[in-house]
Amino acid sequence: MSFSFFLLTVTPPVAGVVLGYLGGGRLSGFQAVRVRALWLVWVAAAVQFAQYFAPDVRRLVEDALGISMLVPVFAIVLAWLAVNLSHWPAAIRITGVAIVLGASMNALVIGLNGRMPYDQAASAKVGLPPGLESPKNLPADTSTRLAALGDVIPVPVVRKVASPGDVLIGGGTCALVILVMRRGRRDEEPAALGVPAAAAV
Template identity: 75%
Template sequence: MSFSFFVLIVTPPIAGVLVGYLCGGRLSGFRSVRIRALWLVWVAAAVQFAQYFAPGVRHVVQDVAGIPMLALVFAIVFGWLAVNLRHWPAAIRVAGAAIVLGAAMNALVIGLNGRMPYDPAAADAVGSAPGLEGPKNAPAAAGTRLAPLGDVIPVPLVDKIASPGDVLIGGGTVALVVLAMRRGRRDHATPAPAAAPVTV
């Protein structure tokens, strides 16, 4: 897993926490957001890890079973969000829906092509060789399906290419963290009810 990929994964939640604090939010706000089936997140992380560091597992899942590993990751995350969305407050549901839409877009283009296609011109713009292939990516060609949903957005700061789905996932993650933290500010600002007077 490259450093630039790691940065893209961890930046949205960290940015959400920073923006949340700037907006007066508190991490305690997450206590008011009920989270179910957290184990699915760990399963998705394990599948993502196996994609890069367990070629035997990748061979069985991707080559034998014919299931793209990234599509499997997105499907698990989609399932986790589907379990939780209906229990979250309305504003947080909107942020969660953006994450679901982004994950669905990525899963769709990966499922149709086997790997995430990328724009060779975008790869060249961030200094990557435009014809490289790997377990995750392949250059878009004439027969690529839904190529505009692939990695087409250059991110020069980390020399990475993002997809429209990545943008929705990142933006939704930031918004979800900020909205949850602001609930902590509201709970903190709510004064405790005054004690009833004692009658002698």
């Protein structure tokens, strides 16, 4: 797993925490939002780990299923969101829908092409050599299906190319953290006035 990929993954939640604090939010808000089936997130992380660091397992699974291992990763995350969305407050639910939509877009283009296609002109803009392939990516060409949903957005700061789905996932994650932290502020305000939180609802 490259450092740039790691950075793009952790930046949205970290940015959400920073912006949440700047807006007066508190991490205690996460205690107010019930999270179900958290084990699914760990399963998705394990599959993602196997994709990058266990090539023999990856080849075995991909040969057996005929699809990229990224597809089951997205499917597991979507299942986790489906379990939780109906129990979350309306505003937080909207951010969850954005994440679901972004993950669905990524899963669709990966499922159609075997791996995430990337635009070679966009990759050249961030200084990447042409024609690079990895367990996750392959260069787009005339046979690529739904190429517009692939990695087409250059991110020069981290020398990475992102997809529209990545933007929705990142933006939705950041917004979700901010909104959850705001619930922590709402819960603390009645307590500061000496009013039980339950009585303030």
